[in-house]
Amino acid sequence: MALPRFSLNLYYSVGQPIDSLNSVKVYYNGAIGHVSGRNMSNDSYNLGLKYQCVEFVKRYYYEHLNHKMPDTYGHAKDFFDRNLKDGQKNTKRDLMQYRNPGRSKPQIGDLIVLSETVFNKYGHVAIVSAVSDKEVEIIQQNPGRFGKSRITYSLQKRGNNWQIDNHRILGWLRKE
DSSP, X not given: OOOOTTOBTTSOOTTXXXXXXXXXXXXXXXXXXXXXXXXXXXXXXXXXXXXXXXXXXXXXXXXXXXOOOSSOOOOGGGGSOTTSOTTEEETTTTEEEEESSBSSOOOTTOEEEEOOOSSXXXXXXXXXEEEOSSEEEEEOSOOOTTOBSEEEEEEEEETTEEEESXXXXXXXXXXX
C-alpha cells in the first residue's frame, strides 16, 4: 500500500499510517493531546507516548539511525537545551545542537524543535525530510486533526547564519 504524501489528517483512525520517511511510518493521532499508551522497543527502550510527535522522532532515530537518546523522557520542547551555544553537544539526546538562526544549514534527518504555544504547552518536534538553499520540508506526527504530515518553511542565509523562517523553531539536532 502506498502511503499518501502531504496527507491532510481528516479521514483517518488513530494509529493508522499516513506517511513515512525511510520506511519509518507516521501514524495519525487525532487530537494533539490524545494518548494511546507508551511505545517500547523490543529491547525495552522508551520510544514515547504512542502517536505523539516525540514518539515518531525517537522511533525514527532508533530504527533508521540506530540511535538511542540517553534521556528517554521529556516533552518536545525539552529536546532543545536553551543553555547550549550553537554547535554544542546536547548530552541528554547525544546529538549536536544548532540554533535558529545558526551557522549550520539544516540537513535531511535533523530533528527540528519548536517552542510551546498557548494551545500546546509541550512544544513540537519533527524531522527534516528535504532541504534546499531556500526551503526546508519537515515530516511530523501529531500535527492535530487538520494538520498535514509534511510542511515546508522558507530557509534563508543571512550573513554567516542559516535561518528557518518560523519564530517557534528553536533549532535543530543532528546525529554526527
